Amino acid sequence: MLSREIGNVDNGPFPYSCPMRWDELFTELEAEYNAALREETEAELADMVHAEAATIRFADRVRGRVGERLTVRLRNGQTRQGYVKEANNVWSMLHEDHRRYLIPHRGVAYAWPLGGAAAGVEGIAARLTLGYALRALAGAGIEVRLVTEGGEHRGRIGKVGADFCDLHTPAALLTVPWAAILAVET
Numbered sequence: 001m002l003s004r005e006i007g008n009v010d011n012g013p014f015p016y017s018c019p020m021r022w023d024e025l026f027t028e029l030e031a032e033y034n035a036a037l038r039e040e041t042e043a044e045l046a047d048m049v050h051a052e053a054a055t056i057r058f059a060d061r062v063r064g065r066v067g068e069r070l071t072v073r074l075r076n077g078q079t080r081q082g083y084v085k086e087a088n089n090v091w092s093m094l095h096e097d098h099r100r101y102l103i104p105h106r107g108v109a110y111a112w113p114l115g116g117a118a119a120g121v122e123g124i125a126a127r128l129t130l131g132y133a134l135r136a137l138a139g140a141g142i143e144v145r146l147v148t149e150g151g152e153h154r155g156r157i158g159k160v161g162a163d164f165c166d167l168h169t170p171a172a173l174l175t176v177p178w179a180a181i182l183a184v185e186t
Contacts, residue, residue, distance in 0.1 A: 056117045058105055062087040063118035070094060072103055072111045074182045076149060088128045100186040102137070104130050107182035130178050134160045137184065147183040148176060157184075 062070065065084045072080045072094070080101045082094030094101040137144060138157040146153050146167050153176075155169035165181075167174045 057089070058108070058111075059087060059089045059092075060117035061114040062092050062105070062111065064116050065114065066118070070111055070114075072101075073109045074103070074107055074147065075109045076147070076182055077109075078147065078182075080183060080185075090128065090130055091133055093133075102133050102184040104178070104181055104183075106179070130181070131160050131162070131165075134165045134178075134184070137186070138165070142186055145185040146174075146176060146181060147185065148180045149182065150180065 062084060066087060068084060069081065070084050070092075072092075074080065080094060080096075080103065082096035082099070082101055084092060085095045085100075086093040089105075091102055091104045094103065134157055138160055141156060143154060143156055144167075146155070146157075153167055153169050153174060155167040155174070158166040158168050158173070160166075163179070164175055164177050167176055
């Protein structure tokens with residue numbers, strides 16, 4: 001009797017509630033849940049993008065430019081430009097007219113333009129060291145210009161060791177650690 005006097009209706013086991021209010025409440029909760037789920041999904045996607053980017057190497061991005069023009073600034077401040085002919089995990093080969101530049105990646109200060117990454121190198125190509133390329137140049141017997149942190153020298157590459165090469169110049173036989181090589185030019 002009292003409920004009729006204050007305008008309440010019989011709502012079964014929930015005498016002091018209104019069915020419309022429950023619908024609004026659950027609709028609001030569902031919207032909040034969906035918004036939280038979207039935010040969580042977007043955050044996970046951003047984390048995955050960052051994690052994927054963390055696996056991309058400089059060499060991967062250079063390989064993405066094979067056949068295209070690239071400018072490379074060496075650690076000594078010199079610039080080399082050319083079309084990327086080859087690139088592996090350790091070095092890149094640029095061609096510009098009749099010039100060829102073998103550039104160890106550790107000798108690069110920065111490069112541009114670099115876009116997306118190419119697929120990773122597998123098999124034998126992934127294991128090609130700087131020594132492989134230096135031995136090929138030594139075998140060809142062609143004169144090169146070796147750009148190092150200590151200067152530039154012209155000559156022919158002779159013996160190629162595990163981490164050095166000999167350069168036969170007109171003045172002397174130079175033994176050059178690979179770590180000092182910024183570029184080999186023909």
